[in-house]
Amino acid sequence: MGIKNYDPNISFGIHTVRITVQQGEYVGHITNKVRGNCKGRDVMDFDFEYEDEESLLENDCDLVIYDDGYISAALKDNAGNTLICEDYASEFNKMIVAVEIIDFAEKEQDESNTGDGGDAEEL
Numbered sequence: 541m542g543i544k545n546y547d548p549n550i551s552f553g554i555h556t557v558r559i560t561v562q563q564g565e566y567v568g569h570i571t572n573k574v575r576g577n578c579k580g581r582d583v584m585d586f587d588f589e590y591e592d593e594e595s596l597l598e599n600d601c602d603l604v605i606y607d608d609g610y611i612s613a614a615l616k617d618n619a620g621n622t623l624i625c626e627d628y629a630s631e632f633n634k635m636i637v638a639v640e641i642i643d644f645a646e647k648e649q650d651e652s653n654t655g656d657g658g659d660a661e662e663l
Contacts, residue, residue, distance in 0.1 A: 543641055548579055555583045556643035558598070561635040566615035566623040568601025575647070584639040588629035605629070 554575040561568050572595045574583050593605045603613040612626040625635070 543643060546641070546644060550644075550646050551579050552577045553644055553646040555641050556597070557583060557586065558638075558640050558642050559586050559636060560638035560640075561601070561603075561613065561615065561632065562637045563615055563623060563625055563635055565617040566621075566625075567617070568603065568613050568615040569598060570596045570601070570603055571598035571642070572596055580641075583641055586636065586639050588632045591629075 554573055556571060556573055558569055558571045588605070588611060589609060591605060596603065601613040601615050603611065605611050609629045610626070611629055611632045612624065615623045615625055
């Protein structure tokens with residue numbers, strides 16, 4: 541996968557970010573969107589402790605985030621075997637092996653949403 545064209549001079553827009561979690565040979569992916577006046581590393585600052593399940597777009601590992609910060613996911617190996625992982629968000633953060641920007645769509649900044657303009661907002 542990967543993004544084909546990424547202009548660091550265009551900041552405001554919507555990033556699609558893919559997060560890969562892995563335990564041993566077992567892997568899963570989730571995708572979310574981050575919008576706002578942000579770029580590069582700031583967009584990839586993903587933390588399960590501050591996420592909710594509604595913000596996830598792709599979810600090939602049946603990842604569920606519970607209100608108390610507990611998470612479950614069904615990771616798969618190349619042979620199609622499944623490993624059920626259940627733990628708290630802080631432990632799932634240790635399983636993140638890749639965070640990648642896979643798309644960026646430039647958007648005009650909404651004049652009514654002036655704010656400080658420096659924070660990424662997840663959708």
